[in-house]
Every structure is written in C-alpha cells, then in structure tokens.
Amino acid sequence: xxxxxxxxxxxTYRRSGNPVRAIRCIDLSVxxxxxxxxxxxxxxxxxxxxxxxxxxxxxxxxxxxxRGNPINGANREQLRELRxxxxxxxxxxxxxxxxxMRIGDIIAEPLFxxxxxxxxxxxxxxxxxxxxxxxxxxxxxxxxxxxxxxxGQRQRVAIARALAPAPEVLIADxxxxxxxxxxxxxxxxxxxxxxxTQNLTLVFxxxxxxxxxxxxxxxxxxxxxxxxxQGRTEAxxxxxxxxxxxxxxxxxxxxxxx
Amino acid sequence: MMxxxxxxxxxxxxxxxxxxxxxxxxxxxxxxxxxxxxxxxxxxxxxxxxMGxxxxxxxxxxxxxxxxxxxxxxxxxxxSRLRGAAMGMVxxxxxxxxxxxxxxxxxxxxxxxxxxxxxxxxxxxKVLEILATVGLADPERIxxxxxxxxxxGQRQRVLIAMAMxxxxxxxxxxxxxxxxxxxVQAKVLEELxxxxxxxxxxxxxxxxxxxxxxxxxxxxAVMYRGSIVETGxxxxxxxxxxxxxxxxxxxxxxxxxAEPGSRLxxxxxxxxxx
Numbered sequence: 001x002x003x004x005x006x007x008x009x010x011x012t013y014r015r016s017g018n019p020v021r022a023i024r025c026i027d028l029s030v031x032x033x034x035x036x037x038x039x040x041x042x043x044x045x046x047x048x049x050x051x052x053x054x055x056x057x058x059x060x061x062x063x064x065x066x067r068g069n070p071i072n073g074a075n076r077e078q079l080r081e082l083r084x085x086x087x088x089x090x091x092x093x094x095x096x097x098x099x100x101m102r103i104g105d106i107i108a109e110p111l112f113x114x115x116x117x118x119x120x121x122x123x124x125x126x127x128x129x130x131x132x133x134x135x136x137x138x139x140x141x142x143x144x145x146x147x148x149x150x151x152g153q154r155q156r157v158a159i160a161r162a163l164a165p166a167p168e169v170l171i172a173d174x175x176x177x178x179x180x181x182x183x184x185x186x187x188x189x190x191x192x193x194x195x196x197t198q199n200l201t202l203v204f205x206x207x208x209x210x211x212x213x214x215x216x217x218x219x220x221x222x223x224x225x226x227x228x229x230q231g232r233t234e235a236x237x238x239x240x241x242x243x244x245x246x247x248x249x250x251x252x253x254x255x256x257x258x
Numbered sequence: 259m260m261x262x263x264x265x266x267x268x269x270x271x272x273x274x275x276x277x278x279x280x281x282x283x284x285x286x287x288x289x290x291x292x293x294x295x296x297x298x299x300x301x302x303x304x305x306x307x308x309m310g311x312x313x314x315x316x317x318x319x320x321x322x323x324x325x326x327x328x329x330x331x332x333x334x335x336x337x338s339r340l341r342g343a344a345m346g347m348v349x350x351x352x353x354x355x356x357x358x359x360x361x362x363x364x365x366x367x368x369x370x371x372x373x374x375x376x377x378x379x380x381x382x383x384k385v386l387e388i389l390a391t392v393g394l395a396d397p398e399r400i401x402x403x404x405x406x407x408x409x410x411g412q413r414q415r416v417l418i419a420m421a422m423x424x425x426x427x428x429x430x431x432x433x434x435x436x437x438x439x440x441x442v443q444a445k446v447l448e449e450l451x452x453x454x455x456x457x458x459x460x461x462x463x464x465x466x467x468x469x470x471x472x473x474x475x476x477x478x479a480v481m482y483r484g485s486i487v488e489t490g491x492x493x494x495x496x497x498x499x500x501x502x503x504x505x506x507x508x509x510x511x512x513x514x515x516a517e518p519g520s521r522l523x524x525x526x527x528x529x530x531x532x
Contacts, residue, residue: 041439151297180296180466185510185522192519207439210514251444253469255496255512
C-alpha cells in the first residue's frame with residue numbers, strides 16, 4: 001500500500017529577496033516496506049523534498065498524501081497520525097539534539113506529545129530503556145547529556161527518539177554523512193537491523209551513492225530540484241543512464257584494489 | 259629532511275593522559291604523508307602542534323624539526339614567519355576558518371602582503387591568479403564576495419588558495435574535503451593534487467577516510483588513541499596491515515565490497531580496545 005505520495009510538488013524559497021525554485025513539480029510514491037534512496041548534491045532539493053514529505057514544510061504547489069489523504073487541509077486526527085507515523089533523523093546530532101536535555105528525556109519527548117495516548121506516558125521509563133537497548137546504547141546512562149557522547153552514540157540517540165512513537169516511515173537525511181567512516185559502518189548496520197525488526201519503511205537521503213546502494217532497493221537521483229533518474233538501485237549502479245548519475249558514481253573515493 | 263617529528267607528546271591543562279604521546283614521523287621535500295585515524299585519535303592536535311597553533315594550555319615535549327631547526331619552545335613570532343610562507347594550512351570548516359566580515363580576496367591578499375611584502379596592486383594580481391589556479395571559474399567575483407555568498411566547495415578552494423599563495427614547501431591539510439559533497443570533493447582533491455605536483459610542495463594530509471588518503475598520499479601513518487600504531491608505504495599498509503586496528507580501518511573503508519543489505523564489517527571485528 002502507498003504510504004506517502006507526492007503529487008506535482010513544487011517549492012519556491014526566497015533567498016535575499018530572490019525566488020529560488022528548490023523543487024520542480026515532483027511526483028513520487030513510497031509504498032509500505034520500501035527502502036527508497038534519494039541521492040543528489042547539496043542544493044539539489046533532496047532535503048526540501050523529504051521535509052515536505054514529513055509535513056515539516058509546506059509546498060508552494062502540489063500535494064503530499066499520507067495514506068491517501070492530503071496533508072494540507074488534513075483534520076487534526078489525520079495530522080496526528082502523520083506526526084506519529086513519519087519520523088526523521090537529521091545529519092548533525094550536535095545541532096538536532098537539545099544540548100540542555102538529558103538523553104533519556106530527549107528520547108522520551110515524543111512519548112509526551114499530545115498525539116500519544118496517556119497510557120504510553122505512564123510507561124515512558126520502560127519504553128526509553130527498551131529504545132536505548134534497541135539502538136545498542138544499553139551501556140549508556142539515560143541521565144547523561146549529548147556532549148558526553150561520541151558522534152556515533154549521539155546519532156543513536158537521534159534514531160531512538162525517532163523510533164519512540166513507533167513510526168511506519170523513517171526518513172534519514174544524511175544521517176551518516178557527518179560520521180567517521182569507521183563509525184558509519186556501525187550506524188548502517190543498526191539501520192539495516194531496525195528496518196527489518198521494526199518493519200520500517202525507509203527513505204534515506206544521501207550524497208553518497210555507495211551508502212544508498214547498501215541500504216536501499218530503489219533510488220531516485222535529484223538535480224536542480226527535479227528527478228533525473230529513478231529505478232532499482234542495482235540497475236542504476238550497473239548502468240546509469242544519466243550523465244549526472246554516472247559522475248556521482250565516479251566521484252566516490254575508493255581504495256586501490258577494491 | 260624537511261620536517262622531522264620525534265617523541266612528540268602533548269598534554270592539555272592539568273590532565274594526566276596526553277592527547278598525543280611519543281609521536282614520530284618525517285616528511286621529505288615533495289613527499290606526501292597521510293595521517294589517518296578516528297575522531298579523538300589526536301590527528302588534529304598533531305597538525306596544530308607542527309604549526310605551533312596549540313595555545314598556552316598545551317604542554318609540549320619532544321621535538322619538531324623544520325630543516326634541522328628545532329621548533330618546540332620557539333616564540334610565536336618565530337613561528338608566524340614560517341606559517342603561511344614555508345608551511346600552509348587548510349582546515350576542515352571553511353566557514354569558521356574564514357573571516358565572515360571580510361571579502362575573500364582581501365583575506366588572501368593579507369597572507370600575500372604579510373609574507374611577500376607586495377604592494378596592494380601586486381597582491382591583487384597574485385590573488386586573482388591563485389584563485390584561478392585552485393579552479394575557481396570567476397576569480398574577480400570570488401575575490402569580491404563574502405564567505406557566506408560562496409558554496410562550500412568555493413570556500414574550501416579559497417582556503418586552499420590562501421594556504422598555497424606563497425608557494426609553501428609543506429601543505430598541512432586537516433580533513434579539507436570532509437564537509438563537501440562527493441562530486442565537489444573529487445574536484446578539490448584533483449586540483450590539490452595538480453597544485454602540489456606543479457609546485458613540488460610536500461603534504462601532510464589528515465583524514466578519517468582511508469579512501470581519500472589513499473587518493474592523495476604515498477605513505478600513511480595510522481593514529482589510534484594518541485599514538486601512531488603503524489607507518490609505511492600505502493600499498494604495503496593496505497596490502498599487509500601490521501596492526502589489527504589498521505586491518506579494521508581497511509575493512510570499513512569500502513562498503514561497496516559488501517553485499518547490499520548484509521552486515522558491514524566494523525573495527526571491533528578486528529580490534530577491541532582495552
């Protein structure tokens with residue numbers, strides 16, 4: 001079933017007074033169980049697109065549908081469902097986590113949102129422990145602050161927070177780009193496991209095609225606000241039809257002999 | 259020997275555990291050494307120590323020799339004649355390394371005038387020339403722009419221009435492309451490669467990304483928790499790593515060799531820290 005759908009999505013920002021059309025008439029659909037990669041350079045519009053899919057940003061034109069219902073003009077009940085069901089993880093956990101909150105409170109925060117039933121709040125402490133276990137932070141105390149953790153641990157906190165309301169869709173926007181290469185492998189393994197065990201639908205945004213190839217079965221390539229290529233990840237890797245995709249592939253640094 | 263570092267140990271404040279301990283490496287004229295390690299391994303402390311930029315809270319012991327002359331314990335005034343002239347440095351975050359209130363051209367010109375003693379007109383010509391050399395298409399416009407008006411790749415090129423404008427004999431680059439997109443990274447590395455080849459400058463290249471280091475350097479030193487655990491020629495280290503930590507770094511560096519969706523190797527498969 002189609003969970004998220006973009007129809008004729010268009011977004012124009014104003015930058016120092018001048019209009020910048022970040023997204024141009026994009027159609028896209030994400031079905032339950034999809035692992036969709038969105039690839040492009042900075043400024044290609046990929047973050048703008050997923051923010052609109054998550055309902056965090058209003059499109060200038062076009063519509064986003066969640067479970068068949070348009071989210072602009074949705075009633076409160078439907079918006080609640082979207083806020084709970086679609087969660088995001090951002091690139092830099094140093095800026096996406098509140099430095100003045102303890103990590104246990106950060107992870108628990110979505111549980112205290114008015115969209116959650118009261119019964120969940122009563123069991124928040126257990127739920128936080130369960131979530132920290134899930135993201136392999138079981139050796140970290142919930143009363144520490146984000147700055148006491150490493151970059152990889154901070155990103156695990158961000159993932160635990162995103163999973164707290166038991167979402168259907170996890171949108172990760174460059175979630176491993178700020179991490180050391182050696183830490184990246186841990187977080188990618190975690191995301192792979194979570195997608196399987198939590199039945200998540202994954203939308204993974206990255207400028208690195210090798211990461212997308214590892215995680216996603218389907219991908220779209222964006223450039224200047226439009227989709228220039230889409231299809232099965234393996235097929236695009238083996239035979240990119242767009243020059244830009246080929247260039248993205250060739251740019252990934254590789255070890256000699258690999 | 260151009261740069262020779264021996265038994266270098268750095269401690270900060272009252273902390274008893276050193277940030278780096280007993281580091282040693284050398285770079286000859288035109289040689290390129292890659293220093294690889296994870297966040298917190300002491301790579302940046304090493305580069306800042308070589309540049310004499312550690313500040314007052316650092317206690318340094320050991321030796322850093324530049325063409326035979328000992329630099330440890332020398333005054334900042336002495337260092338500042340070397341920095342920007344004999345040694346250039348490129349940092350990771352161009353947004354914080356550049357002054358946001360000053361046009362880019364003036365920032366590059368400052369380095370020229372400080373060391374080469376050029377007048378305003380000569381400096382401007384030299385600035386435009388170097389901006390073109392680092393692959394910036396419209397040097398006039400870039401020179402007249404403020405840092406926030408440029409893209410990440412353009413800002414990083416301005417920093418490289420600043421580091422290279424006085425034709426240093428050694429360039430120290432600390433994660434110069436980590437904040438960039440892969441396509442921009444590929445171009446910046448290519449330009450850096452070409453400039454170093456043209457000027458014959460040596461390179462100390464610092465990164466957590468083995469694939470990037472391999473692209474730029476013929477020798478590498480692997481840092482782990484403040485020490486160098488392995489040094490050698492790139493092909494030797496990649497082909498036959500001596501330390502299990504290095505083997506772990508190699509295994510995690512290239513995810514394309516793993517089957518999509520399969521479990522990726524991690525450092526801990528090879529090496530567990532005590």
